[in-house]
Amino acid sequence: MALADPNEIFFNAFEPKQQNRFLLYDAGIPAYIIRGLTGVNLTQEKITLNHINIQRFVKGKTKWGEMDITLFDPITPSGAQAVMEWIRLGHESVTGRDGYSDFYKKDLTLNVLGPVGDVVSETIIKGAFITSMDLGEYDWDKESVAQTIKLKIQPDYCVVNF
Numbered sequence: 001m002a003l004a005d006p007n008e009i010f011f012n013a014f015e016p017k018q019q020n021r022f023l024l025y026d027a028g029i030p031a032y033i034i035r036g037l038t039g040v041n042l043t044q045e046k047i048t049l050n051h052i053n054i055q056r057f058v059k060g061k062t063k064w065g066e067m068d069i070t071l072f073d074p075i076t077p078s079g080a081q082a083v084m085e086w087i088r089l090g091h092e093s094v095t096g097r098d099g100y101s102d103f104y105k106k107d108l109t110l111n112v113l114g115p116v117g118d119v120v121s122e123t124i125i126k127g128a129f130i131t132s133m134d135l136g137e138y139d140w141d142k143e144s145v146a147q148t149i150k151l152k153i154q155p156d157y158c159v160v161n162f
Contacts, residue, residue: 017120021113024069027106027128029082033072035148037110040123040158041065066131066152073136073147080135083149087130105129105156120162127156 023031045060073079090104091097105127112121134150 015115017112018115021115023111023113025109025111027108028086029071029079030077033074033077033079033082035070035072037069038067040067040110040125040155040160042158064155064157066154067125067128069151069153071149071151073149079149083130083133083151087133090129101127101129108153108155122161124159124161125153125155126158128153 022037024034024037025031042062042064044062046057047060049056049058071079071083086104086106090099090101092099106129108125108128110123110125111119114120130151131154132152136147136149138147
């Protein structure tokens with residue numbers, strides 16, 4: 001009969017990461033207006049290998065999923081203006097010209113913070129660009145509701161450093 005491991009059955013102190021402790025850098029958007037974002041996600045296709053009357057599976061292509069970012073839109077500095085500056089690197093509305101991917105793709109850094117402000121996790125989001133933008137809505141019936149901007153970004157890939 002196996003004995004229970006004391007490290008598994010007794011209390012072990014730990015500090016969980018908290019959803020509200022994060023900073024996102026290098027998007028050209030001030031970090032303090034970033035209200036929230038979805039985490040890094042990916043899907044991996046599977047390839048089926050048929051052999052007589054059994055199936056085996058191997059990994060196919062990996063696709064990094066889109067990330068949703070919500071921003072506050074302060075009067076100054078304008079969140080909408082910061083987003084449009086990033087978008088203009090890939091598409092200029094006035095002339096209709098598009099830019100090279102080297103211009104509009106950005107490497108972002110997502111830092112998760114500990115309770116005293118130390119960086120406890122770092123993820124590098126490589127080759128991200130904006131796939132959609134929503135500047136929110138305006139409504140006479142809504143009082144005391146902060147204006148927000150919603151973005152979707154598509155990364156090429158991500159690296160979780162720690």
